[in-house]
Amino acid sequence: MAMGRRKQEHQEALFVTTDALPRAPRHVFYERLNRILAEHDFDRFVEDSCRSFYADKMGRPGLAPGIYFRTLFVGYFEGINSERGMAWRIEDSLSLRAFLGLALADSPPDHSTLSRTRRLIDVETHEAVFQWMLKVLSGEGLIDGRTVGVDGTFLEANAALRSIVRKDSGESYSDFLTELAKASGIETPTRADLAKIDKKRPKKGSNDDWEHPGDPTAKIVKMKDGSTHLAHKAEHVVDLGEDGHGAILAVVRHDANRGDTNTILESVNEATRHLHETRNAGEASSMEAPLKIDEVVTDKGYHSNQVLKDFDELDLRTYVSEPDRGRRNWQGEKGAEAQAVVYANRRRIRGERGKRLLARRGEFLERTFAHCYETGGMRRLHVRGDDNISKRLLVQAAAFNISLVMRKLIGAGTPRGFVDLVAALCHPFSGLWTALQTNQTKLACHPRKIDGISPIVLPA
Numbered sequence: 001m002a003m004g005r006r007k008q009e010h011q012e013a014l015f016v017t018t019d020a021l022p023r024a025p026r027h028v029f030y031e032r033l034n035r036i037l038a039e040h041d042f043d044r045f046v047e048d049s050c051r052s053f054y055a056d057k058m059g060r061p062g063l064a065p066g067i068y069f070r071t072l073f074v075g076y077f078e079g080i081n082s083e084r085g086m087a088w089r090i091e092d093s094l095s096l097r098a099f100l101g102l103a104l105a106d107s108p109p110d111h112s113t114l115s116r117t118r119r120l121i122d123v124e125t126h127e128a129v130f131q132w133m134l135k136v137l138s139g140e141g142l143i144d145g146r147t148v149g150v151d152g153t154f155l156e157a158n159a160a161l162r163s164i165v166r167k168d169s170g171e172s173y174s175d176f177l178t179e180l181a182k183a184s185g186i187e188t189p190t191r192a193d194l195a196k197i198d199k200k201r202p203k204k205g206s207n208d209d210w211e212h213p214g215d216p217t218a219k220i221v222k223m224k225d226g227s228t229h230l231a232h233k234a235e236h237v238v239d240l241g242e243d244g245h246g247a248i249l250a251v252v253r254h255d256a257n258r259g260d261t262n263t264i265l266e267s268v269n270e271a272t273r274h275l276h277e278t279r280n281a282g283e284a285s286s287m288e289a290p291l292k293i294d295e296v297v298t299d300k301g302y303h304s305n306q307v308l309k310d311f312d313e314l315d316l317r318t319y320v321s322e323p324d325r326g327r328r329n330w331q332g333e334k335g336a337e338a339q340a341v342v343y344a345n346r347r348r349i350r351g352e353r354g355k356r357l358l359a360r361r362g363e364f365l366e367r368t369f370a371h372c373y374e375t376g377g378m379r380r381l382h383v384r385g386d387d388n389i390s391k392r393l394l395v396q397a398a399a400f401n402i403s404l405v406m407r408k409l410i411g412a413g414t415p416r417g418f419v420d421l422v423a424a425l426c427h428p429f430s431g432l433w434t435a436l437q438t439n440q441t442k443l444a445c446h447p448r449k450i451d452g453i454s455p456i457v458l459p460a
Contacts, residue, residue: 076399144241157218246364
């Protein structure tokens with residue numbers, strides 16, 4: 001084979017026919033996903049839902065709703081956290097361009113168009129897309145809905161702590177420390193002096209006194225790794241039923257400084273509303289058992305007398321892990337009522353079903369956080385404002401739910417999972433082929449004996 005030379009300069013052709021353009025093989029995962037969306041008429045649904053946000057004849061052509069939501073799906077499947085990164089990834093991939101339905105001459109959506117489209121389409125429409133995904137899962141038989149698990153996690157906000165200001169005066173944090181240093185006798189404080197004063201000051205960074213001017217709803221909290229950031233709280237309600245597959249029934253954004261016991265009822269009510277709409281949909285009308293929440297499973301952070309009493313009034317059985325509070329004093333009428341619900345919950349979690357449900361909570365509920373925010377790339381937010389964050393959370397959860405359908409059909413819920421699945425299936429055959437190649441090499445070098453077996457000599 002002769003060696004060629006790389007051309008330093010070459011003249012581009014004036015016209016190139018489409019059949020002469022290089023074509024890469026399309027990704028099987030995205031082709032199958034597009035087929036599922038087409039079977040359920042996804043594009044017509046989102047176009048009808050978003051029609052009121054587009055002008056008929058004014059301005060330049062807008063981004064099609066089907067392309068907008070598919071682009072956000074790509075962010076989940078490829079683990080890209082920013083809209084700018086999604087636009088760059090789609091521009092470099094022919095498979096993703098085909099997934100979005102773009103021709104070779106079409107330009108992929110840029111990040112400014114994605115951001116503008118997200119701001120124009122309201123939260124209710126994004127929630128309708130999430131609800132549409134639940135109907136698809138219900139039609140595939142992937143939702144049980146009778147037992148749910150609830151848990152929350154912190155998402156780092158798109159705001160820096162050093163930019164916070166006082167709510168009463170608008171004074172920045174550095175100016176506030178400078179005034180404290182001057183009041184203590186330091187006329188020209190250095191950064192080291194400010195750090196020393198800030199370190200000794202108790203109860204600093206209160207959410208009652210400080211806020212970020214660009215994202216007022218972001219709260220100062222300590223993350224699980226021990227660092228302190230401005231963050232938002234995302235709470236998931238996940239299907240833990242025996243016939244379910246861990247679908248997200250509701251995802252709600254809360255202020256990060258709100259306790260778990262103050263937010264669980266809102267999230268469970270949101271999941272109840274979604275299940276009610278799914279049950280009344282045409283896809284779920286043929287189901288024998290109605291979608292209705294009967295049991296709630298949570299960890300010990302949600303355990304309180306009031307939470308257990310509220311769920312008892314709603315006829316919902318609770319399986320809440322109980323923290324070690326020592327010996328408790330049950331006195332008075334309210335104490336006796338609280339004792340009854342606490343002891344009933346304790347008996348349930350100690351039973352066989354309670355242990356099994358708590359194990360399913362660790363398996364399915366924590367998996368949603370890992371897929372949506374770790375491999376899904378949304379542990380740190382790149383948008384600000386309650387509405388924008390809720391929109392991203394709803395579409396991210398919808399992408400996770402549609403991945404459950406893909407896992408049922410092809411055995412993998414993400415493109416990387418599909419590649420690993422194909423590699424695992426081909427591994428035994430590759431090992432066999434390697435062994436055959438090795439034996440052929442041994443036969444060529446030592447024709448008399450291979451692995452202790454004499455070869456058969458054919459007559460001339």
